[in-house]
Amino acid sequence: MVVTPSPDAVGASPAASGHAHPAASVQFGQYRPARRTILHLSDTHLLAANRPLGGRYDTAANLERTLEAVERLAIRPDALVFTGDLTDLGEPDAYTALKAAVEPVAERLGAPVVWVAGNHDERPALRRDLLGLSATEEPLTGVWDLDGLRLVALDTSVPGWHHGDLDAAQLDWLRGILSTPAPLGTILALHHPPLPSHVPFFDILELRDQRRLADVIAGADVRAILAGHLHYSTSGTFAGIPVSVAAATCYTMNLTRPAVEVNGMDAGQSFHLVHVYDDTITHAVVPVLDAPTGDYFSAEWVERMSRLTPEERLEAFSRKPGR
Numbered sequence: 001m002v003v004t005p006s007p008d009a010v011g012a013s014p015a016a017s018g019h020a021h022p023a024a025s026v027q028f029g030q031y032r033p034a035r036r037t038i039l040h041l042s043d044t045h046l047l048a049a050n051r052p053l054g055g056r057y058d059t060a061a062n063l064e065r066t067l068e069a070v071e072r073l074a075i076r077p078d079a080l081v082f083t084g085d086l087t088d089l090g091e092p093d094a095y096t097a098l099k100a101a102v103e104p105v106a107e108r109l110g111a112p113v114v115w116v117a118g119n120h121d122e123r124p125a126l127r128r129d130l131l132g133l134s135a136t137e138e139p140l141t142g143v144w145d146l147d148g149l150r151l152v153a154l155d156t157s158v159p160g161w162h163h164g165d166l167d168a169a170q171l172d173w174l175r176g177i178l179s180t181p182a183p184l185g186t187i188l189a190l191h192h193p194p195l196p197s198h199v200p201f202f203d204i205l206e207l208r209d210q211r212r213l214a215d216v217i218a219g220a221d222v223r224a225i226l227a228g229h230l231h232y233s234t235s236g237t238f239a240g241i242p243v244s245v246a247a248a249t250c251y252t253m254n255l256t257r258p259a260v261e262v263n264g265m266d267a268g269q270s271f272h273l274v275h276v277y278d279d280t281i282t283h284a285v286v287p288v289l290d291a292p293t294g295d296y297f298s299a300e301w302v303e304r305m306s307r308l309t310p311e312e313r314l315e316a317f318s319r320k321p322g323r
C-alpha cells in the first residue's frame with residue numbers, strides 16, 4: 001500500500017513566484033519570466049553526531065554551506081526538493097539534524113520541502129524522525145500542488161538494497177495520479193535516475209525495470225524528472241522526458257578520472273535552480289563555492305535597462321563598439 005503523507009505542504013508558494021527581487025522578473029527577451037522556481041538539492045548523507053562520512057567529509061558543514069548559498073539567491077522558491085540519500089545510514093539522529101538544518105531555511109523562504117527517499121535512507125526512521133509519521137517500511141511518496149504545477153515524489157529505494165526499483169503498487173498509484181493532467185504539468189522527483197551512467201559501479205545500482213515506468217508516464221503530462229544518486233550533475237532523456245540529476249551537497253564524484261577510477265572528492269558541490277517556463281524547464285547548476293566575483297551587473301543596471309526600449313537596449317548592450 002502506498003501512502004501520500006504530505007498534502008498539508010500544498011499551496012505554500014507566494015504570489016510573486018520565485019522572485020523576491022523585483023529586478024529578477026523583468027523580461028528583456030522572448031520568454032516570459034518563469035512561472036515556478038524550484039530548488040533541487042540532493043544526497044545530503046548526514047550521519048549521527050556528524051561523524052565524518054567515510055572518515056573524509058563533513059556532511060553537515062557542506063550542507064550548511066549549500067543552504068547559505070540557497071539563501072544568497074534571495075528568491076522565494078515554490079519548493080525545495082531533496083532527491084534522496086538524506087542520511088548515510090538512516091540513523092534517527094541524522095534525520096533530526098537534517099530537519100533542524102533545513103526547516104528554518106525553508107520557513108524563511110516560505111517554501112515547502114519535498115523529501116525523497118534514497119538507497120542510503122531507512123524508511124522507518126525517515127518517516128518517524130523527519131516527517132513525524134509512523135515508523136513503517138511503506139514507500140515514501142507524495143503529491144504537491146505548487147499553484148498548478150504538480151510535483152510527485154516517488155520512492156525508488158528497496159529496503160535492504162542499494163539498487164532502485166518501483167513496485168507495481170507504486171506504479172499503479174502514479175498511473176492514477178497522472179490520469180488527470182495538472183494545469184502546469186507534472187514534475188517527478190525520485191532518487192535513482194532512469195538514465196545510464198558511464199561510471200561502471202552506478203550501473204549495478206541503477207533503477208531496475210525502467211520500461212515499466214516509461215509505460216506509466218507515456219502520454220501523461222510529465223515535463224521533467226528530477227533525480228540524484230550519482231553525486232555528479234548530468235542530464236538526458238527518458239521516454240522522451242528530460243531527466244536532470246543534481247550532484248550532491250556532501251561530496252561529488254571526480255569525473256576527471258577514467259570511469260573505472262571515479263571516486264569521491266570534497267569539492268564540486270552544487271544544487272540546481274529549476275525554472276519552469278510556459279513551454280520549457282531549465283536546470284541551472286549552481287556551484288557552492290566562494291570565489292571573487294565581479295559587480296558590473298546589479299539591480300540598478302537592470303533597472304536602467306528596463307527604462308529603455310528594446311531597440312535602445314540592443315544599442316546600449318549588444319552593439320560592438322567601432323563596428
Ligand SMILES: [Fe+2]
Nearest residue numbers: 043085120229
Ligand atoms: Fe548518495
Ligand SMILES: [Fe+2]
Nearest residue numbers: 085118119229
Ligand atoms: Fe544513492
